[in-house]
Amino acid sequence: MEHSTPRGPVPEVALDRSSPVPLYFQVASRLQQLIESGVMPVGGRLENEVELADRLAVSRPTIRRAVQYLVERGVLVRKRGAGTQIVHPKVRRPVELSSLYDDLTKSGQKPHTEIRTLHVGAPADHVAEALGLGEDAEVTWIERLRFADGEPLAIMHNAVPVDVLPLRREDLEERGLYELLRAAGYAPRMANQVVGARVATSAEARLLDDVRGAPLLTMTRTAWDAGGRAVEYGSHIYRASRYSLELTLST
């Protein structure tokens, strides 16, 4: 008898064996699509792997790999002996490491950047240490003022090793730093951030068009690419009244 959670049927799944897209990925994408469209209900159980492999005419390892992929992204949970279930859609993987520029663009605001300084040279000690650079290494050091919809939002100091990316003023005015890094093949994959708060000095207040003593959100970050190469150091200050950090963390 069947009085447990409903078992999804996984309707018509078409696979293209001549496609360069791997089979396991085709299966995973199709499954995710079915889940997100609501055809397969949240909390419902998947068919077991053997049946699924049978019906889709692929081997069990291929099915397992597809399911594995979705488990890692938090879409499915497996329990040995019990089956595979669809997880509540609220729990999804953090999308990607984002920068302020990305965040603003995504939320529909129009960011605008003023480059206050940009020069190449040996990094300060704490920067060199954060990036793990040697004695003779050089970085591009920049100070930027970031506006959203015309209002000043953040003072940003950044360092990028010159052999990672030669930064140019005109690029930075039109694009975010992370976008430039990605385009150069040094997409940040991991970052360490320290977030704190303090009140504005009068110099900072003047730049940010705010008052002395206004609350500020501070963030310092070091980012690495997939190869473990340090690609960016940043020390940012945000007007707390106009910006807050949104983060998704996962184990």
Add this chain to the structure above:
Amino acid sequence: MEHSTPRGPVPEVALDRSSPVPLYFQVASRLQQLIESGVMPVGGRLENEVELADRLAVSRPTIRRAVQYLVERGVLVRKRGAGTQIVHPKVRRPVELSSLYDDLTKSGQKPHTEIRTLHVGAPADHVAEALGLGEDAEVTWIERLRFADGEPLAIMHNAVPVDVLPLRREDLEERGLYELLRAAGYAPRMANQVVGARVATSAEARLLDDVRGAPLLTMTRTAWDAGGRAVEYGSHIYRASRYSLELTLST
């Protein structure tokens, strides 16, 4: 001829086939150990998978799975046609979702908690929405004051659904909330956090033994377990002069 990066020899690796620990995991652990102890140099190349499988007398899928595991944790990088390399140790996996209590304990401080209120009832609207709860759901609502080395550090408001965990005063005084959740089998696996800053009101300043206008770090968070069940909502306030958030993010 061999004038590329040195190829690690992977010295004497002993596997126990009678152990309940899976072979691929034994291999992965051993490799990680060799890497972290410095026997296999950072940046160095691994033997290719076929040779490795041969020498360790396991199949290639097993080796692949072990390497895969370390790739996911950021210890290795693979490139088709090129080989597998050891990544700089700075780039490692975020350990686990931690709470303030965990953080303090780990950094050698002695946390101490004062429970100011604890009652069960229907959640406020914004809390119910954050947790995705229905009309008739009940939560335990707590307000705590957290001290480190005798000094007040944070005001913490939390809500936990009663059917997840019945919270008791005496437990909370001695343990962190996350520790209790983990013990009950609802280990947080994913969380959404919003971090901001503002200045203290006089009431907050009094509680935190600080002055009005002192900078505060604010954090609101919703956490889910592996099954996608919302297990905790929190709204915390930290003294910025005594605490900052440290985060590791990854793609």
Add this chain to the structure above:
DNA sequence: GTCAACACTTTGTCCTGACATAGCTGCAAT
């Protein structure tokens, strides 16, 4: 000397087959 074609190395994908083990369910013995 430069550049394109080629061979070689190495990881990526996919298959078949087998056995182990955790979780569940129902039946039987107590």
Add this chain to the structure above:
DNA sequence: ATTGCAGCTATGTCAGGACAAAGTGTTGAC
């Protein structure tokens, strides 16, 4: 009625083989 055992179901682990495709380096033609 409760406990414990047996059997079923489903995922977990592992082997061995085959071919595809990307990256690297070498060779040869111009």
